[in-house]
Amino acid sequence: MIRPEPLQFEQGLAQVRDDRTQGAAELARACLRLLVDSALTITAASTSDWRCALLERAERLAECRPSMAAIRHLVECWQMTVIPRVNARPLDEARRIAAAVGRDLIEQSRQATEQAAEQLARFLGAGRVLMTHSLSSTIMGVFTRLAAQGVSAIVTESRPLYEGRRLAERLSALDIPTTLITDAQMGLFVARAHAVVVGADSRLPDGSLINKAGTYLLALAARDQGVPFYVCSERFKQRQPAWGAPEFESMDPCELGAPGWTCVTVENVYFDRTPARLISGWFDEQGLGC
Amino acid sequence: MIRPEPLQFEQGLAQVRDDRTQGAAELARACLRLLVDSALTITAASTSDWRCALLERAERLAECRPSMAAIRHLVECWQMTVIPRVNARPLDEARRIAAAVGRDLIEQSRQATEQAAEQLARFLGAGRVLMTHSLSSTIMGVFTRLAAQGVSAIVTESRPLYEGRRLAERLSALDIPTTLITDAQMGLFVARAHAVVVGADSRLPDGSLINKAGTYLLALAARDQGVPFYVCSERFKQRQPAWGAPEFESMDPCELGAPGWTCVTVENVYFDRTPARLISGWFDEQGLGC
Numbered sequence: 001m002i003r004p005e006p007l008q009f010e011q012g013l014a015q016v017r018d019d020r021t022q023g024a025a026e027l028a029r030a031c032l033r034l035l036v037d038s039a040l041t042i043t044a045a046s047t048s049d050w051r052c053a054l055l056e057r058a059e060r061l062a063e064c065r066p067s068m069a070a071i072r073h074l075v076e077c078w079q080m081t082v083i084p085r086v087n088a089r090p091l092d093e094a095r096r097i098a099a100a101v102g103r104d105l106i107e108q109s110r111q112a113t114e115q116a117a118e119q120l121a122r123f124l125g126a127g128r129v130l131m132t133h134s135l136s137s138t139i140m141g142v143f144t145r146l147a148a149q150g151v152s153a154i155v156t157e158s159r160p161l162y163e164g165r166r167l168a169e170r171l172s173a174l175d176i177p178t179t180l181i182t183d184a185q186m187g188l189f190v191a192r193a194h195a196v197v198v199g200a201d202s203r204l205p206d207g208s209l210i211n212k213a214g215t216y217l218l219a220l221a222a223r224d225q226g227v228p229f230y231v232c233s234e235r236f237k238q239r240q241p242a243w244g245a246p247e248f249e250s251m252d253p254c255e256l257g258a259p260g261w262t263c264v265t266v267e268n269v270y271f272d273r274t275p276a277r278l279i280s281g282w283f284d285e286q287g288l289g290c
Numbered sequence: 291m292i293r294p295e296p297l298q299f300e301q302g303l304a305q306v307r308d309d310r311t312q313g314a315a316e317l318a319r320a321c322l323r324l325l326v327d328s329a330l331t332i333t334a335a336s337t338s339d340w341r342c343a344l345l346e347r348a349e350r351l352a353e354c355r356p357s358m359a360a361i362r363h364l365v366e367c368w369q370m371t372v373i374p375r376v377n378a379r380p381l382d383e384a385r386r387i388a389a390a391v392g393r394d395l396i397e398q399s400r401q402a403t404e405q406a407a408e409q410l411a412r413f414l415g416a417g418r419v420l421m422t423h424s425l426s427s428t429i430m431g432v433f434t435r436l437a438a439q440g441v442s443a444i445v446t447e448s449r450p451l452y453e454g455r456r457l458a459e460r461l462s463a464l465d466i467p468t469t470l471i472t473d474a475q476m477g478l479f480v481a482r483a484h485a486v487v488v489g490a491d492s493r494l495p496d497g498s499l500i501n502k503a504g505t506y507l508l509a510l511a512a513r514d515q516g517v518p519f520y521v522c523s524e525r526f527k528q529r530q531p532a533w534g535a536p537e538f539e540s541m542d543p544c545e546l547g548a549p550g551w552t553c554v555t556v557e558n559v560y561f562d563r564t565p566a567r568l569i570s571g572w573f574d575e576q577g578l579g580c
Binding site for chain 1: 448449465474476477478479503509514546550551
Protein backbone atom coordinates (compact mmCIF):
# COMPACT_ATOMS: atom_id res chain seq x y z
CA MET A 1 0.00 0.00 0.00
CA ILE A 2 1.17 3.52 -0.74
CA ARG A 3 2.26 5.44 2.36
CA PRO A 4 0.15 8.40 3.49
CA GLU A 5 1.27 11.80 2.22
CA PRO A 6 -0.54 14.58 4.08
CA LEU A 7 1.89 17.16 2.65
CA GLN A 8 0.83 16.20 -0.85
CA PHE A 9 -2.83 16.84 0.04
CA GLU A 10 -2.01 20.23 1.58
CA GLN A 11 -0.05 21.21 -1.52
CA GLY A 12 -2.89 20.11 -3.78
CA LEU A 13 -5.45 22.05 -1.75
CA ALA A 14 -3.28 25.17 -1.85
CA GLN A 15 -2.89 24.81 -5.62
CA VAL A 16 -6.65 24.68 -6.12
CA ARG A 17 -7.13 27.67 -3.80
CA ASP A 18 -4.50 29.77 -5.57
CA ASP A 19 -5.28 28.72 -9.13
CA ARG A 20 -6.22 31.60 -11.45
CA THR A 21 -5.88 29.83 -14.76
CA GLN A 22 -8.26 26.87 -14.73
CA GLY A 23 -12.04 27.03 -14.79
CA ALA A 24 -14.40 25.74 -12.12
CA ALA A 25 -15.02 22.36 -13.81
CA GLU A 26 -11.30 21.63 -14.10
CA LEU A 27 -10.65 22.60 -10.49
CA ALA A 28 -13.60 20.48 -9.29
CA ARG A 29 -12.04 17.47 -11.02
CA ALA A 30 -8.69 18.32 -9.40
CA CYS A 31 -10.46 18.20 -6.01
CA LEU A 32 -11.90 14.78 -6.82
CA ARG A 33 -8.41 13.56 -7.77
CA LEU A 34 -7.17 14.71 -4.36
CA LEU A 35 -9.99 12.71 -2.74
CA VAL A 36 -9.14 9.62 -4.80
CA ASP A 37 -5.50 9.93 -3.71
CA SER A 38 -6.51 10.54 -0.11
CA ALA A 39 -8.88 7.55 -0.10
CA LEU A 40 -6.04 5.30 -1.22
CA THR A 41 -3.22 6.69 0.91
CA ILE A 42 -4.50 8.30 4.11
CA THR A 43 -3.15 6.70 7.34
CA ALA A 44 -5.84 4.94 9.42
CA ALA A 45 -6.13 2.07 11.89
CA SER A 46 -9.74 1.32 10.99
CA THR A 47 -12.40 2.09 8.38
CA SER A 48 -14.02 4.42 10.87
CA ASP A 49 -10.79 6.42 11.43
CA TRP A 50 -10.18 6.46 7.68
CA ARG A 51 -13.71 7.79 6.97
CA CYS A 52 -13.36 10.44 9.64
CA ALA A 53 -10.06 11.73 8.21
CA LEU A 54 -11.31 11.52 4.64
CA LEU A 55 -14.53 13.44 5.31
CA GLU A 56 -12.54 16.16 7.02
CA ARG A 57 -10.49 16.58 3.84
CA ALA A 58 -13.65 16.53 1.71
CA GLU A 59 -15.13 19.28 3.83
CA ARG A 60 -12.02 21.46 3.40
CA LEU A 61 -12.08 20.92 -0.35
CA ALA A 62 -15.82 21.71 -0.58
CA GLU A 63 -15.21 25.12 1.03
CA CYS A 64 -11.95 26.07 -0.68
CA ARG A 65 -13.41 28.09 -3.62
CA PRO A 66 -16.77 29.42 -2.48
CA SER A 67 -17.62 31.10 -5.82
CA MET A 68 -17.28 27.77 -7.68
CA ALA A 69 -20.36 25.65 -7.07
CA ALA A 70 -19.04 22.70 -9.08
CA ILE A 71 -16.38 22.01 -6.46
CA ARG A 72 -18.80 21.77 -3.55
CA HIS A 73 -21.37 19.99 -5.71
CA LEU A 74 -19.03 17.21 -6.89
CA VAL A 75 -17.39 16.78 -3.48
CA GLU A 76 -20.82 16.45 -1.86
CA CYS A 77 -21.94 13.97 -4.56
CA TRP A 78 -18.83 11.95 -3.76
CA GLN A 79 -19.53 12.06 0.00
CA MET A 80 -23.17 11.04 -0.39
CA THR A 81 -22.30 8.13 -2.67
CA VAL A 82 -19.29 6.91 -0.70
CA ILE A 83 -20.65 7.02 2.87
CA PRO A 84 -23.47 4.44 2.56
CA ARG A 85 -21.31 2.14 0.43
CA VAL A 86 -18.38 1.82 2.81
CA ASN A 87 -20.36 1.07 5.98
CA ALA A 88 -19.00 -2.04 7.69
CA ARG A 89 -16.51 -2.74 4.89
CA PRO A 90 -12.89 -3.73 5.51
CA LEU A 91 -10.50 -0.79 5.12
CA ASP A 92 -8.85 -1.94 1.87
CA GLU A 93 -12.22 -2.47 0.23
CA ALA A 94 -13.49 0.91 1.48
CA ARG A 95 -10.43 2.59 -0.05
CA ARG A 96 -11.10 0.96 -3.43
CA ILE A 97 -14.81 1.89 -3.36
CA ALA A 98 -14.17 5.54 -2.46
CA ALA A 99 -11.50 5.85 -5.16
CA ALA A 100 -13.74 4.25 -7.77
CA VAL A 101 -16.61 6.63 -6.95
CA GLY A 102 -14.22 9.58 -7.32
CA ARG A 103 -12.90 8.37 -10.70
CA ASP A 104 -16.45 7.80 -11.89
CA LEU A 105 -17.49 11.35 -10.93
CA ILE A 106 -14.41 12.79 -12.67
CA GLU A 107 -15.47 11.01 -15.83
CA GLN A 108 -19.10 12.12 -15.45
CA SER A 109 -17.98 15.73 -14.99
CA ARG A 110 -15.68 15.56 -18.02
CA GLN A 111 -18.43 14.12 -20.19
CA ALA A 112 -20.99 16.66 -18.93
CA THR A 113 -18.64 19.54 -19.85
CA GLU A 114 -18.12 18.10 -23.34
CA GLN A 115 -21.82 17.46 -23.86
CA ALA A 116 -22.76 20.99 -22.77
CA ALA A 117 -20.23 22.40 -25.27
CA GLU A 118 -21.61 20.09 -27.95
CA GLN A 119 -25.17 21.27 -27.28
CA LEU A 120 -24.29 24.96 -27.58
CA ALA A 121 -22.05 24.42 -30.64
CA ARG A 122 -24.88 22.56 -32.42
CA PHE A 123 -27.34 25.32 -31.55
CA LEU A 124 -25.05 28.11 -32.80
CA GLY A 125 -24.10 26.45 -36.09
CA ALA A 126 -21.61 27.59 -38.73
CA GLY A 127 -20.19 30.99 -39.59
CA ARG A 128 -20.75 32.77 -36.29
CA VAL A 129 -18.89 35.61 -34.60
CA LEU A 130 -18.88 34.77 -30.89
CA MET A 131 -17.82 37.10 -28.10
CA THR A 132 -16.65 35.84 -24.71
CA HIS A 133 -15.11 37.02 -21.45
CA SER A 134 -12.57 35.15 -19.29
CA LEU A 135 -11.31 31.66 -20.12
CA SER A 136 -13.77 28.78 -19.80
CA SER A 137 -12.84 25.24 -20.77
CA THR A 138 -16.47 24.65 -21.79
CA ILE A 139 -16.44 27.67 -24.12
CA MET A 140 -13.05 26.53 -25.46
CA GLY A 141 -14.86 23.27 -26.27
CA VAL A 142 -17.52 25.22 -28.19
CA PHE A 143 -14.85 26.98 -30.26
CA THR A 144 -12.99 23.71 -30.88
CA ARG A 145 -16.17 22.14 -32.27
CA LEU A 146 -16.85 25.14 -34.52
CA ALA A 147 -13.25 25.74 -35.65
CA ALA A 148 -13.79 24.10 -39.04
CA GLN A 149 -17.13 25.84 -39.48
CA GLY A 150 -15.98 29.42 -40.00
CA VAL A 151 -16.35 30.62 -36.41
CA SER A 152 -14.54 33.77 -35.33
CA ALA A 153 -14.02 35.20 -31.86
CA ILE A 154 -13.99 38.48 -29.95
CA VAL A 155 -12.12 38.00 -26.69
CA THR A 156 -11.64 40.39 -23.74
CA GLU A 157 -8.21 40.44 -22.13
CA SER A 158 -9.84 39.75 -18.71
CA ARG A 159 -7.91 41.73 -16.13
CA PRO A 160 -6.17 41.40 -13.79
CA LEU A 161 -4.33 38.25 -14.95
CA TYR A 162 -5.23 38.42 -18.66
CA GLU A 163 -6.63 34.92 -19.13
CA GLY A 164 -8.22 36.29 -22.32
CA ARG A 165 -4.71 36.39 -23.79
CA ARG A 166 -4.33 32.67 -23.10
CA LEU A 167 -7.69 32.03 -24.76
CA ALA A 168 -6.65 34.13 -27.79
CA GLU A 169 -3.45 32.09 -28.08
CA ARG A 170 -5.40 28.81 -28.04
CA LEU A 171 -7.95 30.08 -30.58
CA SER A 172 -5.12 31.24 -32.83
CA ALA A 173 -3.61 27.74 -32.65
CA LEU A 174 -6.95 26.47 -34.03
CA ASP A 175 -6.74 29.04 -36.88
CA ILE A 176 -9.78 30.87 -35.53
CA PRO A 177 -9.71 34.58 -36.45
CA THR A 178 -9.74 36.37 -33.09
CA THR A 179 -10.08 39.98 -32.01
CA LEU A 180 -8.53 40.76 -28.61
CA ILE A 181 -9.74 43.86 -26.75
CA THR A 182 -9.54 45.47 -23.31
CA ASP A 183 -12.45 44.74 -20.98
CA ALA A 184 -13.43 48.41 -21.28
CA GLN A 185 -14.09 48.00 -25.04
CA MET A 186 -16.85 45.39 -24.54
CA GLY A 187 -19.56 47.92 -25.34
CA LEU A 188 -17.87 48.90 -28.61
CA PHE A 189 -17.51 45.36 -29.94
CA VAL A 190 -20.54 43.40 -28.72
CA ALA A 191 -22.70 44.53 -31.65
CA ARG A 192 -20.22 42.85 -34.05
CA ALA A 193 -21.01 39.44 -32.48
CA HIS A 194 -23.89 37.14 -33.37
CA ALA A 195 -23.93 35.98 -29.76
CA VAL A 196 -22.12 36.27 -26.45
CA VAL A 197 -21.10 32.91 -24.95
CA VAL A 198 -19.68 32.47 -21.46
CA GLY A 199 -19.00 29.63 -19.03
CA ALA A 200 -20.12 29.64 -15.40
CA ASP A 201 -18.51 29.47 -12.00
CA SER A 202 -21.92 28.87 -10.43
CA ARG A 203 -25.57 28.95 -11.32
CA LEU A 204 -27.69 30.30 -8.47
CA PRO A 205 -31.12 28.88 -7.56
CA ASP A 206 -32.79 32.01 -9.06
CA GLY A 207 -31.14 31.33 -12.44
CA SER A 208 -28.53 34.04 -12.13
CA LEU A 209 -24.89 33.47 -13.04
CA ILE A 210 -21.71 33.83 -11.04
CA ASN A 211 -18.74 34.24 -13.35
CA LYS A 212 -15.52 36.25 -13.74
CA ALA A 213 -15.96 39.96 -12.88
CA GLY A 214 -17.00 41.85 -16.00
CA THR A 215 -19.47 39.22 -17.19
CA TYR A 216 -22.36 41.32 -15.86
CA LEU A 217 -21.15 44.35 -17.87
CA LEU A 218 -20.98 42.26 -21.03
CA ALA A 219 -24.51 40.96 -20.41
CA LEU A 220 -25.78 44.53 -19.94
CA ALA A 221 -24.14 45.68 -23.17
CA ALA A 222 -25.43 42.63 -25.06
CA ARG A 223 -28.97 43.29 -23.87
CA ASP A 224 -28.73 47.00 -24.70
CA GLN A 225 -27.62 46.18 -28.25
CA GLY A 226 -29.91 43.22 -28.91
CA VAL A 227 -27.24 40.51 -28.94
CA PRO A 228 -28.21 37.17 -27.32
CA PHE A 229 -26.24 36.15 -24.22
CA TYR A 230 -25.81 32.39 -23.66
CA VAL A 231 -24.28 30.55 -20.71
CA CYS A 232 -22.88 27.06 -21.16
CA SER A 233 -22.08 24.82 -18.21
CA GLU A 234 -22.83 21.37 -16.88
CA ARG A 235 -25.44 20.85 -14.14
CA PHE A 236 -22.80 20.25 -11.46
CA LYS A 237 -22.43 24.04 -11.35
CA GLN A 238 -25.86 24.53 -9.85
CA ARG A 239 -25.61 26.09 -6.41
CA GLN A 240 -28.04 24.52 -3.94
CA PRO A 241 -30.51 26.72 -1.98
CA ALA A 242 -29.37 25.15 1.31
CA TRP A 243 -25.89 26.61 0.82
CA GLY A 244 -27.18 30.13 1.54
CA ALA A 245 -25.98 33.34 -0.14
CA PRO A 246 -23.00 32.97 -2.46
CA GLU A 247 -19.63 34.46 -1.56
CA PHE A 248 -17.71 36.58 -4.05
CA GLU A 249 -14.06 35.66 -3.68
CA SER A 250 -11.51 38.47 -3.44
CA MET A 251 -7.95 37.78 -4.51
CA ASP A 252 -4.62 39.49 -3.75
CA PRO A 253 -4.87 43.22 -4.64
CA CYS A 254 -1.23 43.02 -5.82
CA GLU A 255 -2.53 41.26 -8.95
CA LEU A 256 -3.60 44.71 -10.23
CA GLY A 257 0.03 45.85 -10.20
CA ALA A 258 -0.83 49.31 -8.86
CA PRO A 259 1.67 51.17 -6.68
CA GLY A 260 0.63 51.84 -3.06
CA TRP A 261 -0.68 55.26 -1.99
CA THR A 262 -1.70 56.31 1.51
CA CYS A 263 -5.42 56.82 0.96
CA VAL A 264 -5.96 54.21 -1.79
CA THR A 265 -7.43 50.74 -1.22
CA VAL A 266 -7.09 48.35 -4.17
CA GLU A 267 -9.97 45.87 -4.58
CA ASN A 268 -9.75 42.63 -6.53
CA VAL A 269 -13.13 40.89 -6.41
CA TYR A 270 -12.96 38.05 -8.91
CA PHE A 271 -16.60 37.28 -9.62
CA ASP A 272 -19.79 39.16 -10.30
CA ARG A 273 -23.45 38.17 -10.58
CA THR A 274 -25.42 38.41 -13.81
CA PRO A 275 -29.16 38.36 -13.13
CA ALA A 276 -31.30 35.77 -14.93
CA ARG A 277 -33.20 38.52 -16.78
CA LEU A 278 -30.06 39.29 -18.83
CA ILE A 279 -29.47 35.65 -19.84
CA SER A 280 -31.04 34.57 -23.16
CA GLY A 281 -30.45 30.85 -22.60
CA TRP A 282 -28.52 28.40 -20.43
CA PHE A 283 -27.10 25.34 -22.17
CA ASP A 284 -26.16 22.27 -20.15
CA GLU A 285 -25.43 18.65 -21.07
CA GLN A 286 -29.08 18.10 -21.93
CA GLY A 287 -29.50 21.13 -24.17
CA LEU A 288 -31.19 24.49 -23.70
CA GLY A 289 -32.44 24.62 -20.10
CA CYS A 290 -35.09 26.85 -18.67
CA MET B 291 10.72 89.69 -34.05
CA ILE B 292 11.09 86.02 -33.10
CA ARG B 293 12.19 83.85 -36.02
CA PRO B 294 9.71 81.25 -37.39
CA GLU B 295 10.04 77.75 -35.98
CA PRO B 296 8.06 75.28 -38.11
CA LEU B 297 9.78 72.35 -36.39
CA GLN B 298 8.43 73.54 -33.05
CA PHE B 299 4.88 73.54 -34.43
CA GLU B 300 5.26 70.04 -35.87
CA GLN B 301 6.56 68.77 -32.54
CA GLY B 302 3.71 70.42 -30.69
CA LEU B 303 1.13 68.94 -33.08
CA ALA B 304 2.66 65.47 -32.69
CA GLN B 305 2.57 65.83 -28.90
CA VAL B 306 -1.13 66.64 -28.95
CA ARG B 307 -1.82 63.77 -31.33
CA ASP B 308 0.11 61.24 -29.21
CA ASP B 309 -0.97 62.47 -25.80
CA ARG B 310 -2.73 59.84 -23.65
CA THR B 311 -2.54 61.60 -20.31
CA GLN B 312 -4.31 64.94 -20.66
CA GLY B 313 -8.01 65.46 -21.12
CA ALA B 314 -9.71 67.11 -24.09
CA ALA B 315 -9.93 70.57 -22.49
CA GLU B 316 -6.23 70.64 -21.65
CA LEU B 317 -5.27 69.51 -25.16
CA ALA B 318 -7.59 72.09 -26.73
CA ARG B 319 -5.76 74.79 -24.79
CA ALA B 320 -2.43 73.32 -25.92
CA CYS B 321 -3.65 73.71 -29.53
CA LEU B 322 -4.56 77.35 -28.91
CA ARG B 323 -1.08 77.94 -27.47
CA LEU B 324 0.41 76.52 -30.67
CA LEU B 325 -1.74 78.96 -32.67
CA VAL B 326 -0.64 81.89 -30.49
CA ASP B 327 3.02 80.92 -31.05
CA SER B 328 2.41 80.43 -34.77
CA ALA B 329 0.65 83.78 -35.11
CA LEU B 330 3.66 85.53 -33.60
CA THR B 331 6.45 83.60 -35.33
CA ILE B 332 5.35 82.19 -38.68
CA THR B 333 7.40 83.48 -41.67
CA ALA B 334 5.40 85.64 -44.09
CA ALA B 335 5.99 88.46 -46.57
CA SER B 336 2.48 89.87 -46.20
CA THR B 337 -0.61 89.64 -43.99
CA SER B 338 -2.24 87.57 -46.69
CA ASP B 339 0.61 85.03 -46.78
CA TRP B 340 0.65 84.94 -43.00
CA ARG B 341 -3.10 84.30 -42.80
CA CYS B 342 -2.88 81.56 -45.41
CA ALA B 343 -0.10 79.70 -43.52
CA LEU B 344 -1.77 80.24 -40.16
CA LEU B 345 -5.15 78.91 -41.29
CA GLU B 346 -3.47 75.83 -42.71
CA ARG B 347 -2.00 75.12 -39.27
CA ALA B 348 -5.36 75.77 -37.62
CA GLU B 349 -7.00 73.28 -39.96
CA ARG B 350 -4.45 70.60 -39.09
CA LEU B 351 -4.93 71.21 -35.38
CA ALA B 352 -8.74 71.11 -35.67
CA GLU B 353 -8.54 67.62 -37.20
CA CYS B 354 -5.78 66.12 -35.07
CA ARG B 355 -7.97 64.49 -32.37
CA PRO B 356 -11.35 63.76 -33.99
CA SER B 357 -12.93 62.33 -30.83
CA MET B 358 -12.27 65.56 -28.91
CA ALA B 359 -14.80 68.19 -29.92
CA ALA B 360 -13.25 70.88 -27.72
CA ILE B 361 -10.16 71.04 -29.94
CA ARG B 362 -12.07 71.66 -33.15
CA HIS B 363 -14.54 73.91 -31.36
CA LEU B 364 -11.94 76.24 -29.85
CA VAL B 365 -9.79 76.30 -32.99
CA GLU B 366 -12.84 77.21 -35.07
CA CYS B 367 -13.86 79.90 -32.55
CA TRP B 368 -10.36 81.31 -32.88
CA GLN B 369 -10.53 81.27 -36.71
CA MET B 370 -13.95 82.91 -36.82
CA THR B 371 -12.89 85.66 -34.43
CA VAL B 372 -9.48 86.31 -35.96
CA ILE B 373 -10.29 86.37 -39.68
CA PRO B 374 -12.63 89.41 -39.77
CA ARG B 375 -10.42 91.34 -37.34
CA VAL B 376 -7.18 91.07 -39.29
CA ASN B 377 -8.51 92.08 -42.70
CA ALA B 378 -6.37 94.85 -44.22
CA ARG B 379 -4.22 95.16 -41.10
CA PRO B 380 -0.44 95.47 -41.18
CA LEU B 381 1.30 92.16 -40.47
CA ASP B 382 2.65 93.09 -37.02
CA GLU B 383 -0.76 94.23 -35.87
CA ALA B 384 -2.45 91.11 -37.30
CA ARG B 385 0.03 88.93 -35.35
CA ARG B 386 -0.79 90.71 -32.10
CA ILE B 387 -4.57 90.47 -32.66
CA ALA B 388 -4.48 86.75 -33.48
CA ALA B 389 -2.30 86.00 -30.44
CA ALA B 390 -4.56 88.03 -28.15
CA VAL B 391 -7.67 86.22 -29.39
CA GLY B 392 -5.93 82.89 -28.71
CA ARG B 393 -4.92 83.90 -25.18
CA ASP B 394 -8.41 85.13 -24.47
CA LEU B 395 -9.93 81.81 -25.59
CA ILE B 396 -7.44 79.86 -23.44
CA GLU B 397 -8.60 81.87 -20.44
CA GLN B 398 -12.28 81.41 -21.35
CA SER B 399 -11.78 77.65 -21.65
CA ARG B 400 -9.94 77.45 -18.35
CA GLN B 401 -12.65 79.41 -16.56
CA ALA B 402 -15.43 77.34 -18.18
CA THR B 403 -13.79 74.11 -16.95
CA GLU B 404 -13.52 75.47 -13.43
CA GLN B 405 -17.08 76.79 -13.43
CA ALA B 406 -18.49 73.46 -14.67
CA ALA B 407 -16.64 71.65 -11.85
CA GLU B 408 -17.93 74.22 -9.36
CA GLN B 409 -21.53 73.70 -10.55
CA LEU B 410 -21.38 69.91 -10.15
CA ALA B 411 -19.55 70.08 -6.81
CA ARG B 412 -22.19 72.45 -5.43
CA PHE B 413 -24.99 70.16 -6.66
CA LEU B 414 -23.43 67.02 -5.13
CA GLY B 415 -22.69 68.53 -1.71
CA ALA B 416 -20.87 67.00 1.25
CA GLY B 417 -20.20 63.39 2.25
CA ARG B 418 -20.62 61.71 -1.12
CA VAL B 419 -19.08 58.56 -2.55
CA LEU B 420 -18.38 59.33 -6.22
CA MET B 421 -17.38 56.80 -8.86
CA THR B 422 -15.54 57.79 -12.03
CA HIS B 423 -13.79 56.30 -15.07
CA SER B 424 -10.67 57.64 -16.81
CA LEU B 425 -8.91 60.85 -15.78
CA SER B 426 -10.74 64.12 -16.40
CA SER B 427 -9.32 67.46 -15.28
CA THR B 428 -12.89 68.70 -14.79
CA ILE B 429 -13.74 65.77 -12.49
CA MET B 430 -10.44 66.29 -10.68
CA GLY B 431 -11.72 69.85 -10.10
CA VAL B 432 -14.92 68.45 -8.61
CA PHE B 433 -12.95 66.25 -6.19
CA THR B 434 -10.63 69.14 -5.27
CA ARG B 435 -13.63 71.30 -4.32
CA LEU B 436 -15.16 68.50 -2.23
CA ALA B 437 -11.92 67.27 -0.60
CA ALA B 438 -12.63 69.03 2.69
CA GLN B 439 -16.27 67.93 2.64
CA GLY B 440 -15.88 64.20 3.27
CA VAL B 441 -15.95 63.04 -0.34
CA SER B 442 -14.61 59.58 -1.19
CA ALA B 443 -13.86 58.03 -4.58
CA ILE B 444 -14.19 54.77 -6.50
CA VAL B 445 -11.80 54.86 -9.45
CA THR B 446 -11.34 52.39 -12.33
CA GLU B 447 -7.79 51.70 -13.45
CA SER B 448 -8.75 52.63 -17.05
CA ARG B 449 -6.89 50.30 -19.35
CA PRO B 450 -4.79 50.27 -21.44
CA LEU B 451 -2.60 53.04 -19.97
CA TYR B 452 -4.04 53.09 -16.44
CA GLU B 453 -4.82 56.78 -16.13
CA GLY B 454 -7.06 55.77 -13.22
CA ARG B 455 -3.89 55.06 -11.24
CA ARG B 456 -2.75 58.64 -11.85
CA LEU B 457 -6.13 59.90 -10.66
CA ALA B 458 -5.93 57.69 -7.54
CA GLU B 459 -2.49 59.14 -6.78
CA ARG B 460 -3.78 62.71 -7.08
CA LEU B 461 -6.84 61.95 -4.92
CA SER B 462 -4.63 60.33 -2.30
CA ALA B 463 -2.49 63.49 -2.23
CA LEU B 464 -5.71 65.36 -1.34
CA ASP B 465 -6.38 62.85 1.50
CA ILE B 466 -9.49 61.58 -0.28
CA PRO B 467 -10.24 57.92 0.59
CA THR B 468 -10.11 56.13 -2.76
CA THR B 469 -10.94 52.61 -3.92
CA LEU B 470 -9.09 51.52 -7.08
CA ILE B 471 -10.58 48.66 -9.14
CA THR B 472 -10.18 47.00 -12.53
CA ASP B 473 -12.55 48.23 -15.24
CA ALA B 474 -14.21 44.78 -15.12
CA GLN B 475 -15.31 45.35 -11.49
CA MET B 476 -17.46 48.42 -12.35
CA GLY B 477 -20.66 46.45 -11.98
CA LEU B 478 -19.65 45.21 -8.52
CA PHE B 479 -18.85 48.66 -7.10
CA VAL B 480 -21.26 51.10 -8.72
CA ALA B 481 -23.99 50.44 -6.13
CA ARG B 482 -21.61 51.67 -3.39
CA ALA B 483 -21.53 55.14 -5.00
CA HIS B 484 -24.04 57.93 -4.50
CA ALA B 485 -23.35 59.03 -8.07
CA VAL B 486 -21.17 58.38 -11.10
CA VAL B 487 -19.36 61.48 -12.39
CA VAL B 488 -17.40 61.60 -15.66
CA GLY B 489 -15.89 64.22 -17.92
CA ALA B 490 -16.44 64.37 -21.67
CA ASP B 491 -14.36 64.20 -24.80
CA SER B 492 -17.35 65.38 -26.85
CA ARG B 493 -21.04 66.00 -26.48
CA LEU B 494 -22.95 65.00 -29.62
CA PRO B 495 -25.91 67.01 -30.98
CA ASP B 496 -28.30 64.26 -29.77
CA GLY B 497 -27.06 64.67 -26.19
CA SER B 498 -24.97 61.53 -26.14
CA LEU B 499 -21.46 61.45 -24.72
CA ILE B 500 -18.14 60.48 -26.26
CA ASN B 501 -15.66 59.58 -23.56
CA LYS B 502 -12.95 57.01 -22.73
CA ALA B 503 -13.93 53.45 -23.69
CA GLY B 504 -15.73 51.81 -20.79
CA THR B 505 -17.84 54.86 -19.91
CA TYR B 506 -20.84 53.30 -21.67
CA LEU B 507 -20.50 50.13 -19.55
CA LEU B 508 -20.40 52.20 -16.37
CA ALA B 509 -23.51 54.11 -17.46
CA LEU B 510 -25.34 50.82 -18.16
CA ALA B 511 -24.40 49.43 -14.73
CA ALA B 512 -25.37 52.70 -13.00
CA ARG B 513 -28.77 52.69 -14.69
CA ASP B 514 -29.32 49.00 -13.89
CA GLN B 515 -28.58 49.66 -10.22
CA GLY B 516 -30.37 52.98 -9.85
CA VAL B 517 -27.28 55.18 -9.41
CA PRO B 518 -27.39 58.61 -11.11
CA PHE B 519 -24.84 59.21 -13.88
CA TYR B 520 -23.65 62.82 -14.32
CA VAL B 521 -21.41 64.30 -17.01
CA CYS B 522 -19.48 67.49 -16.34
CA SER B 523 -17.88 69.51 -19.12
CA GLU B 524 -17.81 73.03 -20.51
CA ARG B 525 -19.85 73.96 -23.58
CA PHE B 526 -16.80 74.03 -25.86
CA LYS B 527 -17.09 70.24 -25.96
CA GLN B 528 -20.34 70.35 -27.92
CA ARG B 529 -19.88 68.71 -31.33
CA GLN B 530 -21.61 70.66 -34.11
CA PRO B 531 -24.15 68.92 -36.40
CA ALA B 532 -22.28 70.21 -39.49
CA TRP B 533 -19.23 68.13 -38.53
CA GLY B 534 -21.02 64.88 -39.45
CA ALA B 535 -20.70 61.55 -37.66
CA PRO B 536 -18.05 61.42 -34.93
CA GLU B 537 -14.91 59.33 -35.37
CA PHE B 538 -13.79 56.95 -32.64
CA GLU B 539 -10.00 57.18 -32.48
CA SER B 540 -8.00 53.97 -32.40
CA MET B 541 -4.55 54.00 -30.82
CA ASP B 542 -1.51 51.73 -31.09
CA PRO B 543 -2.56 48.11 -30.31
CA CYS B 544 0.85 47.66 -28.63
CA GLU B 545 -0.55 49.67 -25.70
CA LEU B 546 -2.39 46.49 -24.61
CA GLY B 547 0.93 44.70 -24.13
CA ALA B 548 -0.35 41.44 -25.63
CA PRO B 549 2.06 39.12 -27.46
CA GLY B 550 1.45 38.63 -31.20
CA TRP B 551 -0.29 35.49 -32.50
CA THR B 552 -0.98 34.61 -36.13
CA CYS B 553 -4.76 34.79 -36.10
CA VAL B 554 -5.21 37.47 -33.43
CA THR B 555 -5.94 41.14 -34.15
CA VAL B 556 -5.59 43.47 -31.16
CA GLU B 557 -7.98 46.44 -31.14
CA ASN B 558 -7.47 49.61 -29.13
CA VAL B 559 -10.43 51.93 -29.71
CA TYR B 560 -10.11 54.73 -27.17
CA PHE B 561 -13.61 56.14 -26.99
CA ASP B 562 -17.16 54.88 -26.77
CA ARG B 563 -20.56 56.54 -27.00
CA THR B 564 -22.98 56.69 -24.08
CA PRO B 565 -26.52 57.41 -25.30
CA ALA B 566 -28.39 60.37 -23.79
CA ARG B 567 -31.01 58.06 -22.26
CA LEU B 568 -28.38 56.75 -19.78
CA ILE B 569 -27.28 60.23 -18.66
CA SER B 570 -29.07 61.62 -15.59
CA GLY B 571 -27.74 65.15 -16.01
CA TRP B 572 -25.11 67.19 -17.87
CA PHE B 573 -23.41 69.97 -15.91
CA ASP B 574 -21.66 72.79 -17.75
CA GLU B 575 -20.41 76.23 -16.71
CA GLN B 576 -23.99 77.44 -16.37
CA GLY B 577 -25.28 74.56 -14.24
CA LEU B 578 -27.46 71.56 -14.97
CA GLY B 579 -28.18 71.59 -18.70
CA CYS B 580 -30.99 69.92 -20.51
